[in-house]
Amino acid sequence: MFEGAAALNLDAKGRLAIPARHRDALLAASEGSLVLTAHPHRCLLLYPSPAWQPIREQILKASSLDPRSASIKRVLVGNARTEEPDSAGRILIAPELRDYAKFEKTVYLVGMGSHFEIWSEAGWRQQNDLAAEALSGDLPPGFGDIVL
Numbered sequence: 034m035f036e037g038a039a040a041l042n043l044d045a046k047g048r049l050a051i052p053a054r055h056r057d058a059l060l061a062a063s064e065g066s067l068v069l070t071a072h073p074h075r076c077l078l079l080y081p082s083p084a085w086q087p088i089r090e091q092i093l094k095a096s097s098l099d100p101r102s103a104s105i106k107r108v109l110v111g112n113a114r115t116e117e118p119d120s121a122g123r124i125l126i127a128p129e130l131r132d133y134a135k136f137e138k139t140v141y142l143v144g145m146g147s148h149f150e151i152w153s154e155a156g157w158r159q160q161n162d163l164a165a166e167a168l169s170g171d172l173p174p175g176f177g178d179i180v181l
Contacts, residue, residue, distance in 0.1 A: 034058060035144030042138055047131055048123040056122045067124060071112035071133050073105060077151040084147050
């Protein structure tokens with residue numbers, strides 16, 4: 034459903050305007066409610082609320098006694114915030130989340146099918162560099178049979 038990358042500017046209050054080409058579909062899928070959370074890779078995730086709920090349930094099933102599982106749960110669920118777009122189609126990104134993802138003025142909204150990733154400008158450049166490096170060796174599982 035959601036694909037493509039767009040460079041966007043945060044406003045002075047830390048709001049992000051959802052591009053018009055995604056706004057209607059995102060609002061329809063969200064039933065008016067979006068979930069914004071941190072990802073361990075230092076980007077943010079933006080889900081329509083109904084799409085987030087089954088993922089949240091899966092995450093919460095992980096052991097809280099295993100330190101790695103507990104850490105991932107803390108990042109994904111502990112940082113989750115329900116946001117409602119304003120009348121201009123903007124969502125507020127809380128200062129804590131902006132700090133976590135190292136956001137400055139420009140961010141990248143990247144469609145990932147059912148949701149979006151939101152990257153800092155430097156983080157998005159780094160992800161593209163990592164992808165280029167990954168293509169120089171053996172492909173990860175599942176990518177060997179893809180024809181472009």
